[in-house]
Amino acid sequence: MVCRVWAGGSGAPRSRQAGRVGTRGRMNWRSLSPPCIGGGWSSEPTRPESPSTGPGHTVQIWGKAAIGLYLWEHILEGTLSPADPKAQWRDGEVQSGSITFRFCTGPAVVVGQAPLHTQSLVLVLNGREEQKVAYASRWLQHAGALVQSHGLEHVAVVMLGSERCANDWLRPFLRAEGGFVDLLFLVYDSPWADEHHVLQWPLGVATYREFPVVRPTVELVSSRRPFLCNFLGTVYSNSSRQTLMDIIKLQGLERECVIAARERWVPMETADSLRRYQAALAQSDLTLCPVGVNAESYRLYEASALGSLPVVEDRGTEGVRGRGGGQSGRSAPPAQGLGRTLPVPAALG
Secondary structure, eight states, rough: OOOHHHHHHHOOOOOOOOOOOOOOOOOOOSSSSOOTTTTTOOOOOOOOOOTTTTTSEEEEEEEETHHHHIIIIIISSSOOOOTTTOOEEEEEEEETEEEEEEESSSSTTTTTTTTSSSSSEEEEEEOSSHHHHHHHHHHHHHHHHHHSSOOOOOEEEEEOOOTTTOOGGGGGGGGGGGGSOEEEEESSOOOTSSSEEEEEOOOOGGGGGGGOOOOOOOOHHSSSEEEEEEEEEEEOOOOOHHHHHHHHHTOOTTTEEEEEEEOOOOOOOOOHHHHHHHHHHTTEEEEEEOSSSSSSHHHHHHHHHHOOEEEEESSEEEEOOOOGGGGOOOOOOOOSOOOOEHHHHHHHH
16 A cells, blocks of 8 residues: 655635625515625616626626535635525625626525526536436526526536546536536546546535635644644445554554544534544644545545645546446546655655
8 A cells, every 4th residue: 555645736716805795685585586796685686797898707606515615715715694504595705806706505596596697607516426416407407598598608517526437417518518518627537627628626625514714824834743644534344444544553653643433434523523533634744545435535625724734545546437338437636746655654654
């Protein structure tokens, strides 16, 4: 078993927040859903100036997957109003140069009622499982209808794809295949990625577990940490994770590393387990990231956010043949600047 130090992820633009979202006004809930604009709720929305005639350009983002919060809060550094993560409707606005990004998310953002006040739309969707694919398809079909009937000109999709690269259901929606989606940003590696029309997108942190936005500080990367490494996660039998546990025990690293293994994956963390997990990342120099179903995991980005260097295996995971006889893929995290390849004992020595 060998590993690599993971020294970065997919690059993404950073921008400063334009300001706090305005106070919401009253509106009739039986009327059309409120517009997704940073100025708050409005019962009489107005269409912004066209990019060809106005001074700037507006991009509207409909977030219908948890990775939308990673895009909005962690990459674009936007805030949402109201702050309550359980609110039915949340929105915000970020200004980046001449581009205004307007974001809305929540259960009240539904097909056919999400407002459209721009010619450029970004859809953030989840296509990881069969049930999610059906839901994502309805949103894509709705966007296609808007392209045909409402003057929507540009559509980009940020998609949480299949961990096993089974994404062929997306092909008919791509412009290169006769569809309308200009750009596809796809989570998990794919043989489709061409750096032009299909790009790999980072999985990011687990926003559904409310992993916080961590602002970088000098202390975060320069302070001395009490532990060499950590691994808190599920250990599957006959996997490289089991091999990793055996190596840690053989090398006597239990005292130098924070290790907490479990046999079954748990989708939701308790407040206590989440606190212990974040503390382990913040107090360790290295975070061990053995592959699971896919080589990419939340752990890569969460460790990086808290200043712990992720250590990944020097191998990908095999994909499966997707719908419609698509090509099988080989998945690996979108790492940049990989360091030396080392056996695990040497990497931890």
